[in-house]
Amino acid sequence: MLKEKIDVKEYAKRITEALPQGVLLNTNGDKFNSMVIGWGAVGTVWSVPAFTVYVREGRYTKAQLDKTGEFTVSIPLEHPDPAINRACGSKSGRDIDKATEAKLTLVPAETIQTPGIKEYPITLECRVLYAQKQDLSLIPQDIRERMYPQDVDGTNPMANRDAHTMYIGQIVDAYIIK
Numbered sequence: 001m002l003k004e005k006i007d008v009k010e011y012a013k014r015i016t017e018a019l020p021q022g023v024l025l026n027t028n029g030d031k032f033n034s035m036v037i038g039w040g041a042v043g044t045v046w047s048v049p050a051f052t053v054y055v056r057e058g059r060y061t062k063a064q065l066d067k068t069g070e071f072t073v074s075i076p077l078e079h080p081d082p083a084i085n086r087a088c089g090s091k092s093g094r095d096i097d098k099a100t101e102a103k104l105t106l107v108p109a110e111t112i113q114t115p116g117i118k119e120y121p122i123t124l125e126c127r128v129l130y131a132q133k134q135d136l137s138l139i140p141q142d143i144r145e146r147m148y149p150q151d152v153d154g155t156n157p158m159a160n161r162d163a164h165t166m167y168i169g170q171i172v173d174a175y176i177i178k
């Protein structure tokens with residue numbers, strides 16, 4: 001499959017617009033897995049191009065990230081696919097195979113071991129430079145109460161009780177899968 005290299009800066013607007021609708025954070029530890037993320041940032045950290053993601057403790061994705069130290073981010077060119085968002089954003093890779101469930105076409109990456117996805121073709125290959133768990137006590141109270149309620153079940157795939165761990169990934173390659 002062809003890959004057209006891109007300058008990430010030129011896609012910053014598209015990436016920023018796509019995030020709240022859901023883009024994919026892919027990992028490849030014990031197996032390939034893809035999860036929907038709505039939070040993230042493209043920019044510069046320590047003078048290198050970087051993509052930062054926020055992953056709650058209980059996600060299968062977190063275990064995979066901690067094992068491999070790398071991820072790809074896959075962004076649709078125009079609209080998110082509701083079927084992909086449903087499969088990858090409401091179920092855990094612990095319970096299902098998301099590539100099969102969401103009918104994803106995996107495309108081997110150029111410089112890391114985590115594939116991209118043909119259906120969401122804007123692809124960022126990232127190596128984790130830094131991971132840090134959020135300290136809930138430092139988060140403004142109104143946001144903490146809204147985003148991290150402690151009186152809910154922490155075990156279901158959509159649980160929102162846990163803190164996020166921030167992963168800063170150095171963008172080591174960026175392209176559109178054709």
Ligand SMILES: Cc1cc2nc3c(=O)[nH]c(=O)nc-3n(C[C@H](O)[C@H](O)[C@H](O)COP(=O)(O)O)c2cc1C
Nearest residue numbers: 035036037038039055056059060061089091092093
């Ligand atoms: C639009 C949308 C945005 C989401 N954003 C995030 C996010 O930024 N961080 C996070 O930890 N979970 C987020 N989630 C929840 C995960 O996608 C969901 O819990 C998923 O089932 C985790 O999959 P995993 O257990 O295979 O890693 C989001 C879900 C949706 C639908």
